[in-house]
Amino acid sequence: MNPYVLAILLFGLGLGTTITFASSHLTTAWMGLEINTLAILPLMAQHHHPRAVEATTKYFLTQATAAAMLLFATTTNAWITGQWDIQQITHPLPMTMLPLALALKIGLAPLHAWLPEVLQGLDLTTGLILSTWQKLAPFALLLQIPPHNPNMLIILGLTSTLVGGWGGLNQTQLRKILAISSIAHLGWMILVLQFSPSLTLLTLILYFAMTFSTFVVFKINKSTNINSLATSWAKTPALTAIIPLVLLSLGGLPPLSGFMPKWLILQELVAQGLLPTATITAFSALFSLYFYLRLSYAMTLTISPNTPMGLTPWRLHTHQSTLPLAVCTMTTIALLPLTPLSITLFTP
Amino acid sequence: MLKILIPTVMLVVTTWNVRAKWLWPATLTHSLLISMLSLTWFAHTSETGWKSLNSYMATDLISTPLLVLSCWLLPIMILASQNHLSQEPANRQRTYISLLISLQIFLILAFSSTEIVLFFLMFEATLIPTLMIITRWGSQAERLNAGTYFLFYTLAGSLPLLVSILYIQTCAGTTSLLILHYAPALPMTSFADKLLWAGCLLAFLVKMPLYGIHLWLPKAHVEAPIAGSMVLAAVLLKLGGYGMMRIMVILEPLTKELCYPFIILALWGVIMTGSICLRQTDLKSLIAYSSVGHMGLVAAAILIQTPWSFTGALILMIAHGLTSSALFCLANTNYERTHSRTMLLARGLQAIFPLMASWWFLASLANLALPPLPNLMGELMIVTSLFNWSWFTLLLTGAGTLITAGYSLYMFLMTQRGPLPVHILGLEPSHSREHLLLTLHLLPLLLLIMKPELIWGWAI
Numbered sequence: 001m002n003p004y005v006l007a008i009l010l011f012g013l014g015l016g017t018t019i020t021f022a023s024s025h026l027t028t029a030w031m032g033l034e035i036n037t038l039a040i041l042p043l044m045a046q047h048h049h050p051r052a053v054e055a056t057t058k059y060f061l062t063q064a065t066a067a068a069m070l071l072f073a074t075t076t077n078a079w080i081t082g083q084w085d086i087q088q089i090t091h092p093l094p095m096t097m098l099p100l101a102l103a104l105k106i107g108l109a110p111l112h113a114w115l116p117e118v119l120q121g122l123d124l125t126t127g128l129i130l131s132t133w134q135k136l137a138p139f140a141l142l143l144q145i146p147p148h149n150p151n152m153l154i155i156l157g158l159t160s161t162l163v164g165g166w167g168g169l170n171q172t173q174l175r176k177i178l179a180i181s182s183i184a185h186l187g188w189m190i191l192v193l194q195f196s197p198s199l200t201l202l203t204l205i206l207y208f209a210m211t212f213s214t215f216v217v218f219k220i221n222k223s224t225n226i227n228s229l230a231t232s233w234a235k236t237p238a239l240t241a242i243i244p245l246v247l248l249s250l251g252g253l254p255p256l257s258g259f260m261p262k263w264l265i266l267q268e269l270v271a272q273g274l275l276p277t278a279t280i281t282a283f284s285a286l287f288s289l290y291f292y293l294r295l296s297y298a299m300t301l302t303i304s305p306n307t308p309m310g311l312t313p314w315r316l317h318t319h320q321s322t323l324p325l326a327v328c329t330m331t332t333i334a335l336l337p338l339t340p341l342s343i344t345l346f347t348p
Numbered sequence: 349m350l351k352i353l354i355p356t357v358m359l360v361v362t363t364w365n366v367r368a369k370w371l372w373p374a375t376l377t378h379s380l381l382i383s384m385l386s387l388t389w390f391a392h393t394s395e396t397g398w399k400s401l402n403s404y405m406a407t408d409l410i411s412t413p414l415l416v417l418s419c420w421l422l423p424i425m426i427l428a429s430q431n432h433l434s435q436e437p438a439n440r441q442r443t444y445i446s447l448l449i450s451l452q453i454f455l456i457l458a459f460s461s462t463e464i465v466l467f468f469l470m471f472e473a474t475l476i477p478t479l480m481i482i483t484r485w486g487s488q489a490e491r492l493n494a495g496t497y498f499l500f501y502t503l504a505g506s507l508p509l510l511v512s513i514l515y516i517q518t519c520a521g522t523t524s525l526l527i528l529h530y531a532p533a534l535p536m537t538s539f540a541d542k543l544l545w546a547g548c549l550l551a552f553l554v555k556m557p558l559y560g561i562h563l564w565l566p567k568a569h570v571e572a573p574i575a576g577s578m579v580l581a582a583v584l585l586k587l588g589g590y591g592m593m594r595i596m597v598i599l600e601p602l603t604k605e606l607c608y609p610f611i612i613l614a615l616w617g618v619i620m621t622g623s624i625c626l627r628q629t630d631l632k633s634l635i636a637y638s639s640v641g642h643m644g645l646v647a648a649a650i651l652i653q654t655p656w657s658f659t660g661a662l663i664l665m666i667a668h669g670l671t672s673s674a675l676f677c678l679a680n681t682n683y684e685r686t687h688s689r690t691m692l693l694a695r696g697l698q699a700i701f702p703l704m705a706s707w708w709f710l711a712s713l714a715n716l717a718l719p720p721l722p723n724l725m726g727e728l729m730i731v732t733s734l735f736n737w738s739w740f741t742l743l744l745t746g747a748g749t750l751i752t753a754g755y756s757l758y759m760f761l762m763t764q765r766g767p768l769p770v771h772i773l774g775l776e777p778s779h780s781r782e783h784l785l786l787t788l789h790l791l792p793l794l795l796l797i798m799k800p801e802l803i804w805g806w807a808i
Binding site: 069203222241244245248253254255256259266267270271278279282283285286290293297300301302303336 | 443454468469470472473475476480483484492493495502503504507508510511514515517538547582620
């Protein structure tokens, strides 16, 4: 892509999120979300492949719907209460519509159907931006809206974790698997939103680190389905040895740092008295763990001297800078002993 | 405590920094030194019951034998793995030894933790190195299925445990064992408290394993390489028993009624697994099912919560750990020579491996609980305490003992006695390393006859 155009689009992405972060007026927040959507559309369609164009169109339609719903909720609130402040939304109608609009924006179940198909049509870098950066601005809004209907958020969360488990069991395409893992993690974040927003933020940031590592590893291997992972031991042996830990951290196994948000969220749910919810959510993590385990089997645990799964590929030099990958991988694996520090960092 | 833990952590650094030629001697020597140091934990002079107490870790009369067993296991695992890993590149050997050492670290932290949450974290943490050992270094295609069964059976049990522990923390305000053992009992009156009881114990019952939920164990034990089988049989199953012993103190008074189905399952499992052993063709599978049987006795004993039963359970855990690990080592000597676990293919081996046959003899005698070995002490105390709880259990435990003797004898006669098959043309002679390995298993077992107070737990 033309570097000037790329610079404008990336600047637009940064601008949109920053506007939403810095806004206290609902219209400004909506504006930031729209700038984000518009800035990423050319990035998604840059390869002019029909599949990419289809993904872009689906993304545009869903995000526009969500933005329209958000605008409607905003104007309703302005009409009824006479003010536009984000933290002062008091009427039940906008208080219910806003989280639903934002749920459609980020891809929470049952409003998740667009996410796997959109991610599948994108290349891995744009998919990474979609999975991580595009979630920041909606969450900035979600964290500020006072919760009205406790059951709605819990149902959104439970459905997302369960869909995030069952949805990935039959997938072989890596981008769809990552989309479904995104749905599951977002479910965990939404569950605890009304009780402890700082835990939501902690889960979000850790999810960013884990997803970043996974996307970059797939980029280095240039692999988009499970079969092509089997040759990664020939390309990057050291990374292949570490990846099962990253994937099991996504699945939430102790003593990796992916366990930290799950542990703290379950603690908060139990403290609030929601034990059946906690148990169902904990079990849904097992479903997701199954396909993460399958990925780590395909990638690392079946390498030689066992029967090789594919032909040894050429070891071509990748132009991927590995410092961010190293930082994110270490965050994904080794952060659990620093749990008290992480809690303190995110508590206002 | 840190005198043992920090050298064990640094052992990982040693593994990656020694020259490849000195990898196995260096790691073996250092892990032996650490296990010698760990024997100092046996000096119990504390009045409060807890020794080496710091904010997070302490040793107790029931955790000390298990801790020493875990520390003892690392050098013998390294000794056992030396042959089958010799073909691999040096970095893979280092990775394997690092996995064994990391298991050791997690086990030390688990058995010495004073907080139930730390125990849970380490209980789960042992899953990852074991999974890697089974699925990466196992030899058959079924190892992937074995790893999946192992991981998901254990996790399905331990997720309710996590929720239960967090609930106990919310109600009692703490999960520290130092406080909870002496705190006033939680009010346990509703149906939800019965679910709490089940949630607390299910994870440990899956790990032990209890007979109905034991399916992961034959798969995992059979598919694992020798170090994996050893650590699974010797220590990881005991994590379940130890966890049960710790957490049952908090769960009164529900245990009196709720323990019935699990005791019945455990004792029935002794008989069933014993009968399955009599029909096995796979040697490692036979030893794996015998583990299920012995741990069924341990589970039943822990569930009735009397002083003799706890002591018997602890003795049987230690004795079974050493015996089962020795049997797996013996099966591995067969496997390394014939690359088959089928018992029919390697019979009458006494004719060609006479000294190994004497180790087979001793290990089989230990497995069937011959006096004066500690296996008998444990089983006898368990059977007696179960008889005191209900005379009917004697039918099950007595029949179980009989069947155990039957299949142990069957295993010995099948592998050692009888004519050598005609298709065995030449097998490598026994290595001194293998004799040393079995001596290091059986000598502590024999020495424990002299001083069983070391493994009596709270009965001292």
